[in-house]
Amino acid sequence: MDYSAQIIVHNKAPRIAVKYANNPELIARFRKLNDAKWSATLKVWHLPDTQENRTRFNLAPMVLKPLIALDKIEQVEIFKKYLNTKRYSPNTVKTYSEALQTFLTYFNDREIKTINNNDVVDFYTNYILEKKLSISYQNQIVNAIKLYFKIIKETSIIVEKIFRPKTEKLLPNVLSKEEIKMILTAHSNIKHKTMLSLIYSCGLRRSELTNIKPNEIDSKRNIVIIKQGKGRKDRIAPLSQGILIMLREYYKTHKPITYLFEGREAGSKYDERSLAEVLKQAVEKAKIKKPVSLHWLRHSYATHLLEAGTDLRYIQEILGHKSSKTTEIYTHVSTKSLQNVKSPFDDL
Secondary structure, three states, X not given: OOEEEEEEEEOOEEEEEEEEOOOHHHHHHHHHOOOOEEEOOOOEEEEEOOHHHHHHOOOOHHHOOOOEEHHHXXXXXXXXXXXXXXXXXXXXXXXXXXXXXXXXXXXXXXXXXXXXXXHHHHHHHHHHOOXXXXXXXXXXXXXXXXXXXXXXXXXXXXXXXXXXXXXXXXXXXXXXXXXXXXXXXXXXXXXXXXXXXXXXXXXXXXXXXXXXXXXXXXXXXXXXXXOOOOOOOOEEEEOOHHHHHHHHHHHHHHOOOOOOOEOOOOOOEOOHHHHHHHHHHHHHHOOOOOOOXXXXXXXXXXXXXXXXXXXXXXXXXXXXXXXXXXXXXXXXOOOOOHHHOOOHHHHO
């Protein structure tokens, strides 16, 4: 029988949850088991956690996952469905649902409707701060909590009184044009070189690059059409003549079918982790010691545009920023104005 099993908690008692493909014969067998119950939300059968049942489903204590209350798992699944109906991106659905599960699991023995704002503060203090979790993760937790408790009716939480942590004021990491050139020319492989060059030359996020389809490169208008980027918004970015020449050479060699950059199997999307590895190898070949990430290429593109005199409003449109304040951060790392400042040290 093809199935997966794990230990959960239901009414403060451990249970074995079993998930398998729909099969009338198996369902009939489950109904005969002692105290077997069906969860319509999770679409699993769950039974008492007995040695007999553990043996039946090949479970051993040393491989069990942490105990999670059934009502918490069900609520996370309901939350996922809500996010999907609202057309949140798959990454956001995954991030928010995992964040909510972390929060709800912290109150595993409590009914959800009894969790209040003081409990949220307690969670911040004794979980987030204790574990020294990042500000970005804290924001994800806050976003998930606020959205979840906004949509459920029975709650002791006052959503408006849930405050997010103070934001760290970090500057974006930017490479010089010389460093960018060294990275982009490090690979001899035309596919690897084109992927990294397109990210920098259009200020793309890595998921936007892997989602591009061949017909979204408009060589007549010299633009790339970025479909459903962050926030599910379409936008366009200009293509330089240099990148168009590189794209034509790449296309003749690889002849992609579904996606512009495909994985090992024809028609499959190029893996984002493999893309990060391509960059890592290029950085090593260029002998750059900085911890460069793919997003650094996007930051560098925006900063170099600003230093070349491009209006912030155009940069905002190209990058797909919802707020101009997000784009304005690049003014703090641009060296164009700073280079005109004469140091008093030179007059000593």
